[in-house]
Amino acid sequence: MSTVTLRAEPVEALTPERAARLVEQTSANQPIAPARRTGEVILDVQDISLSFGGVKALSDISFNVKEHEIRAIIGPNGAGKSSMLNCINGVYQPQQGSITFRGQTFKHMNSHEVAVMGVARTFQSLALFKGMSVLDNIMTGRNLRIKSNLFMQALRIGPALREEIRHREFVEHIIDFLEIQAHRKTPVGQLPYGLQKRVDLGRALAMEPQVLLLDEPMAGMNVEEKQDMCRFVLDVNEEFGTTVVLIEHDMGVVMDISDRVVVLDYGKKIGDGTPDEVRSNPDVIKAYLGTSH
Amino acid sequence: METTFPRLLLQHAMQRPADPAMREKEYGIWQTHGWAAMAKLVEQVACGLHQAGLASGEHMIVIGANRPRLYATMLAAQSLGAVPIPLYQDAAAAECVFPLNNAEVRFAFAEDQEQVDKLLEIRAQCPRLRAIYYDDPRGLRKYSEPGLQSVDELISTGSAFAQQHPSFFKAEVEKAKPDDVAAMFFTSGTTGNPKGVVHSHRTLLDRGHAGAQFDKLTHREEVLAYLPPAWIGQNIFSYAQWLACGYVVNCPESAATVVIDLKEIGPTYYFAPPRVFEGLLTTVMIRMEDAGWLKRKMFHAFMDLARRVGPALMDGKAVGLLDRISYLAGDALVYGPLRNNLGFSRVRVAYTAGEAIGPDLFTFYRSIGINLKQLYGSTETAVFVCLQPDNQARADTVGVPISGVEIKVADNGEILVRSPGLLKEYYKNPAATAEVLTRDGWYHTSDAGFLDAHGHLKIIDRVKDVGRIRGGVNDGAMFAPKYVENKLKFFPYIKEAVAYGDLREKVCVMINIDFDAVGNWAERRNLPYAGYTDLAQKPEVYELIKDCVEKVNADLAADERLAGSQISRFLVLHKELDADDGELTRTNKVRRGFIAEKYQLLVDALYGGKTEQYIETQVKFEDGRTGSVNATLKIMDTRTFTPVKAAA
Numbered sequence: 001m002s003t004v005t006l007r008a009e010p011v012e013a014l015t016p017e018r019a020a021r022l023v024e025q026t027s028a029n030q031p032i033a034p035a036r037r038t039g040e041v042i043l044d045v046q047d048i049s050l051s052f053g054g055v056k057a058l059s060d061i062s063f064n065v066k067e068h069e070i071r072a073i074i075g076p077n078g079a080g081k082s083s084m085l086n087c088i089n090g091v092y093q094p095q096q097g098s099i100t101f102r103g104q105t106f107k108h109m110n111s112h113e114v115a116v117m118g119v120a121r122t123f124q125s126l127a128l129f130k131g132m133s134v135l136d137n138i139m140t141g142r143n144l145r146i147k148s149n150l151f152m153q154a155l156r157i158g159p160a161l162r163e164e165i166r167h168r169e170f171v172e173h174i175i176d177f178l179e180i181q182a183h184r185k186t187p188v189g190q191l192p193y194g195l196q197k198r199v200d201l202g203r204a205l206a207m208e209p210q211v212l213l214l215d216e217p218m219a220g221m222n223v224e225e226k227q228d229m230c231r232f233v234l235d236v237n238e239e240f241g242t243t244v245v246l247i248e249h250d251m252g253v254v255m256d257i258s259d260r261v262v263v264l265d266y267g268k269k270i271g272d273g274t275p276d277e278v279r280s281n282p283d284v285i286k287a288y289l290g291t292s293h
Numbered sequence: 294m295e296t297t298f299p300r301l302l303l304q305h306a307m308q309r310p311a312d313p314a315m316r317e318k319e320y321g322i323w324q325t326h327g328w329a330a331m332a333k334l335v336e337q338v339a340c341g342l343h344q345a346g347l348a349s350g351e352h353m354i355v356i357g358a359n360r361p362r363l364y365a366t367m368l369a370a371q372s373l374g375a376v377p378i379p380l381y382q383d384a385a386a387a388e389c390v391f392p393l394n395n396a397e398v399r400f401a402f403a404e405d406q407e408q409v410d411k412l413l414e415i416r417a418q419c420p421r422l423r424a425i426y427y428d429d430p431r432g433l434r435k436y437s438e439p440g441l442q443s444v445d446e447l448i449s450t451g452s453a454f455a456q457q458h459p460s461f462f463k464a465e466v467e468k469a470k471p472d473d474v475a476a477m478f479f480t481s482g483t484t485g486n487p488k489g490v491v492h493s494h495r496t497l498l499d500r501g502h503a504g505a506q507f508d509k510l511t512h513r514e515e516v517l518a519y520l521p522p523a524w525i526g527q528n529i530f531s532y533a534q535w536l537a538c539g540y541v542v543n544c545p546e547s548a549a550t551v552v553i554d555l556k557e558i559g560p561t562y563y564f565a566p567p568r569v570f571e572g573l574l575t576t577v578m579i580r581m582e583d584a585g586w587l588k589r590k591m592f593h594a595f596m597d598l599a600r601r602v603g604p605a606l607m608d609g610k611a612v613g614l615l616d617r618i619s620y621l622a623g624d625a626l627v628y629g630p631l632r633n634n635l636g637f638s639r640v641r642v643a644y645t646a647g648e649a650i651g652p653d654l655f656t657f658y659r660s661i662g663i664n665l666k667q668l669y670g671s672t673e674t675a676v677f678v679c680l681q682p683d684n685q686a687r688a689d690t691v692g693v694p695i696s697g698v699e700i701k702v703a704d705n706g707e708i709l710v711r712s713p714g715l716l717k718e719y720y721k722n723p724a725a726t727a728e729v730l731t732r733d734g735w736y737h738t739s740d741a742g743f744l745d746a747h748g749h750l751k752i753i754d755r756v757k758d759v760g761r762i763r764g765g766v767n768d769g770a771m772f773a774p775k776y777v778e779n780k781l782k783f784f785p786y787i788k789e790a791v792a793y794g795d796l797r798e799k800v801c802v803m804i805n806i807d808f809d810a811v812g813n814w815a816e817r818r819n820l821p822y823a824g825y826t827d828l829a830q831k832p833e834v835y836e837l838i839k840d841c842v843e844k845v846n847a848d849l850a851a852d853e854r855l856a857g858s859q860i861s862r863f864l865v866l867h868k869e870l871d872a873d874d875g876e877l878t879r880t881n882k883v884r885r886g887f888i889a890e891k892y893q894l895l896v897d898a899l900y901g902g903k904t905e906q907y908i909e910t911q912v913k914f915e916d917g918r919t920g921s922v923n924a925t926l927k928i929m930d931t932r933t934f935t936p937v938k939a940a941a
Contacts, residue, residue: 169320172320172321172322175320175321176319176320179547179549181321181546181547181549181550182547182549182550182553184321235432239431239434
């Protein structure tokens, strides 16, 4: 039996306690500097501009993402965060600028190619197959890696069967990792929201991505669910070395788990740096809190 | 029985090496460990521990959920003559300090990161703790604490040692004698420090065998191990009897998957506390209410039949032919599928213990053909003292003394037990040992009870809570508050009850209605109410509760000894008893003394013959604010019955 390993480069260990602490300390203004090893630039976004008719969603946005880091994109509602992610992901095609991924430069991305190159994403408004089981939903994430053709799969011919077993094993490791064994066969539509989010993450992980794009992974969750999600994001980053780009509204979460933060406001970049730098950036404070008069 | 746990393991490994010993669900598949593989694993762990310095007579803790490697580690420690101490996996770190220091523990087995963190947290307070071995490496890869090692590493050093010294393990196993200490279980003391209950191979195995013999257990049984291994019950079912009978123990995937795993395994021998059975029944009932019209009709019709006929069939009593045929039809259409859905299709013997089980709940399971029985025992008695024979299961007794057990009732009503399974001692606590274990070998259970006319043991209360009625018609009668309260609580409408009567002339109770159940009852009767306090004081609700109380009285009157505990007066409280207000303990037990002080006014009114009483009570809300609830509470007299004299 072939063994499937989910382990990439192990970095630093994360305990549930630490994850809990990370969330707790959000109000204490004392971020823990994550001593993670970040590598070379893996994704470089240059001068991206995107408009829908007369509406400028993004103008001249540039930033980069380094390997193994957790990079957050924050900003008030309508700042262009999701649009930015959609450009990287190939859902939107920006009118200007370029995106360099692992040394290859593109005018715009093609969503299928992006997936093949190892970029997976989760969605703000869940896009799961509600009637399908958790297992099947995560299995769809293996789609790109399945080699046998439809005909062989339908007839369950030897190689196709063996391949399916291999993929199932991989998916089972993800289910184990995300601690959703109890819901393996439950239709996704019946699960609470927090768990659906976890399934969404599981499906993205099934692609064995190098870069994971998370669109508001903690939106609409209660504190406990947020703590769990934080732990899973950090675990993914640290156990598999996956680079994470995340959009998040919860400032506490962002400031604590990310290595660097990009701040957008009305489609413009107003800040970029470590959580501490961003926090003390006057433009950011103005955008978020307004200024006192 | 001249054997030990490790010897039994080797015996099984030799006689039937390929048979399954344990299964563990991992990555969605039941992974099987055969007896030979299990023995090999134990040998490797034992050799690894020996090299690490675990000595004979020393204690080693194991902490975690039911896992083959946890049980293998227990066996490995025992092979070396060391004593495993299973600790509760949900215990807080601080609770582990005492056992570790008390037993001078140097070695620990921890299931995963959660348990490792716990041990590391208390390391400073437990300087002796030298080595921690973890089973699941997730999250632990970068820990660099000294002495922290994975079980995998332990196994690989152990297997190298075993190759060089092939006869070492067998020789070690042979050294252990049946009377050597086999394991220690810490009992959660409600006051003071926990006490380590010391058991030998002989005591545990003797009781394991006695229980197995009583229920004719074989090596073909399937058991699901899902309760904490630190609780002696689980340890008997999935360790002592596992080795004694050689059956298969199945470890669920995680705590959350137990219900699913139960269905997949279909155990033949099963244990659960009453609350688990209650939870399962509730799920069934709720799902039945959502079912289609036909299914619902069929379910209720056949359940009526089952209630009438099922228990008699289980007890092997005569049942009319027509009923028998209808029951068979019910079995095909309702009971069978229901058992299957609950995961009880193959259950031959199911036990419940720990707390009183309601008669309706108990009868439900027996009526659909599940052989649910009760047992009586404790950590100190290695569980098996009394068991119910297959055809004599009742809700209010706990069975007959099984082979080897002698039972005697002391003058104060306390049950004394003499059995080959009694504890050796409380570890390092001769004073506590002397308190419970007399010179001539009687163990004081601190439970009050008696053997009924059929020789079944009936437990009524803790000895310290049993009181006496003083004055009045029932002067000198026994008063068992918990027994009375439990009987009341078996009615779905009653959530809590507090009974008074010790050193008084009659028994009075304060009752909390179950808001959901009574609310639902009121809605079905178009009875409007404005919240809990209002509902509680409705005359209709009082009539409803009065009915329940009188049923309890009739029941109590049936037993000469308890007839004096019949309830004369009652009232329904205006607020729910709450742990936040100090009225309940954190485990939801009523604090009778505290409540009597707090509601002195009501107690006086109950005994003073008043028909109503105004009261104002401070309450603490969940957000920390306080407020007050006031109401005029009605007090109602109830009918009592003349005791039925025991039939000559």
